[in-house]
Amino acid sequence: MVGDCPEVNGLFVWPESLRRHGIGTALITTAEDLVRDRSGPRIGLGVKDGNTRAAALYVRLGYRPAVPRYLDRWSYVDQDGRMHDNADPCAFLVKELG
Numbered sequence: 219m220v221g222d223c224p225e226v227n228g229l230f231v232w233p234e235s236l237r238r239h240g241i242g243t244a245l246i247t248t249a250e251d252l253v254r255d256r257s258g259p260r261i262g263l264g265v266k267d268g269n270t271r272a273a274a275l276y277v278r279l280g281y282r283p284a285v286p287r288y289l290d291r292w293s294y295v296d297q298d299g300r301m302h303d304n305a306d307p308c309a310f311l312v313k314e315l316g
């Protein structure tokens with residue numbers, strides 16, 4: 219998150235067969251409309267390095283890289299009870315809503 223910029227987080231369309239039908243775009247543009255009406259002039263989202271398809275979609279929708287880049291730290295417990303810690307390098311992209 220950058221400052222007080224509202225953020226779309228954890229965007230995921232499932233099952234995979236439903237992807238590429240405009241659902242991701244609809245979720246993002248709906249969030250943009252809500253933020254424009256209620257919050258302020260910009261919205262952002264983080265994208266992990268290497269997620270080129272999602273990044274291309276965001277750029278096509280008008281999102282641009284903001285600084286600073288950041289590490290997304292998250293953990294999960296596997297089925298054997300072991301904790302796994304992750305730190306993914308990410309870019310934060312921002313769209314000016316106008």
Ligand SMILES: CC(C)(COP(=O)(O)OP(=O)(O)OC[C@H]1O[C@@H](n2cnc3c(N)ncnc32)[C@H](O)[C@@H]1OP(=O)(O)O)[C@@H](O)C(=O)NCCC(=O)NCCS
Binds near residue numbers: 240243
């Ligand atoms: C990234 C993600 C959320 C996008 O959701 P989506 O519903 O597939 O997004 P959209 O359908 O709006 O647009 C994605 C693609 O479908 C295309 N598309 C949009 N509407 C379409 C339609 N009616 N028919 C065919 N293609 C369509 C878009 O042009 C775009 O093309 P591209 O994949 O070649 O770039 C989804 O791929 C996903 O859940 N990925 C796994 C998790 C992930 O990476 N999340 C992002 C974390 S930052």
